[in-house]
Amino acid sequence: ETGVTQTPRHLVMGMTNKKSLKCEQHLGHNAMYWYKQSAKKPLELMFVYSLEERVENNSVPSRFSPECPNSSHLFLHLHTLQPEDSALYLCASSQDFGNEPQYFGPGTRLLVL
């Protein structure tokens, strides 16, 4: 196991629902990331937190809201999503932000109806 866990593993939600994705890393890392992976598209970086501060936000719609309460936990709050937001959402961590290997969780497969 990579030491990065994600819950839930699968999620189906309507466009009016509010849900949250959770990520936890047990590696003592300082940086955590949210990625979106859609079919036939490259991995898209959404958010980066380093030492619990957001350091990168790649023009992600406001219907996605990240939260990093401490260096081990990362959340992605979802509200009023669109069907095109259906994808695999991956969490990753690294020792520090920059030229370090990243360790990924198994992802949450999200379907928006």
Place this chain on the structure above:
Amino acid sequence: QQQVKQSPQSLIVQKGGIPIINCAYENTAFDYFPWYQQFPGKGPALLIAIRPDVSEKKEGRFTISFNKSAKQFSLHIMDSQPGDSATYFCAPRGDFGNEKLTFGTGTRLTIIP
């Protein structure tokens, strides 16, 4: 502007063959060159990585070749096995703040018996 170009998009190789996947980048500030391997239903996992002070690195059946002047690096899989069938991503990196985090588009590798 696409910072990272990965090729080919898909590759089918017979067992025992040597698939080669290439990654071309533009940012000369990159100084960490990893390859990630992703199996269906799993998050990507670091496979092998190289720093620019060497031109080649070998770990088991996996080899990275690095050409700094051409701004390219490639992954070679020796004696390929059906279990190597996966999607492979390159993800060159630089120091904190120097560049946008970018993954290649991925190469879907199939090893046929």
